[in-house]
Amino acid sequence: MLIAACGLMACSGESPEGASTGTSTTAGSPATAPSTTAGNAHESCAAPASEPGRPKLDTTVKVFLFCSSSGGVMPVELLPAERVVPDDGEPLRAALVQLLIGVTPAEDEAGLASAFSSSTAGGLRGVAVRSGIARLDFTAGFEATSNFSTSNLAGVVFSQIEATVFQFPEIHGIDLAIEGQRWCGWEAGDCGPGPVSRR
Numbered sequence: 391m392l393i394a395a396c397g398l399m400a401c402s403g404e405s406p407e408g409a410s411t412g413t414s415t416t417a418g419s420p421a422t423a424p425s426t427t428a429g430n431a432h433e434s435c436a437a438p439a440s441e442p443g444r445p446k447l448d449t450t451v452k453v454f455l456f457c458s459s460s461g462g463v464m465p466v467e468l469l470p471a472e473r474v475v476p477d478d479g480e481p482l483r484a485a486l487v488q489l490l491i492g493v494t495p496a497e498d499e500a501g502l503a504s505a506f507s508s509s510t511a512g513g514l515r516g517v518a519v520r521s522g523i524a525r526l527d528f529t530a531g532f533e534a535t536s537n538f539s540t541s542n543l544a545g546v547v548f549s550q551i552e553a554t555v556f557q558f559p560e561i562h563g564i565d566l567a568i569e570g571q572r573w574c575g576w577e578a579g580d581c582g583p584g585p586v587s588r589r
Contacts, residue, residue: 454553
């Protein structure tokens, strides 16, 4: 599974409810940063303010981030942050599109961080789910993102992806692709049979 630490829920030595930890062997269209919903903010982390005048949207997905104070060093403790998005019937894709945007200004102020940023926004080509396996197809630009090939940052990247995907209970495995060609990460070599990552 995937990994990270402080956030909308907590930034302490204790693992908050809903946090996800782990390691991974794996790895849209551009979107504007959505509103963020925060709850039970730790006293050392300010809760993001709501955005006034935002149109009413009707579903919530989670992206998994970590405390900027952790420095993004593996292993990291991942914390869920809620994003409100249109209900288009594709919540997994919506969650991944939001993840690749990076943190919103409100999340940044709350002390959250991500391996993703504006340079990775739009890096998702497509998502397909079959028999509980989610196949995520990324762009060549995503694969070429500076520093993602380092072992530590690759671990953080895949941890955030896994935690975000596995919030959906019907998904039990992940396969990856770059421009439609199966891919297993920067240093994985031959993918072998079966999903790249399992719950």
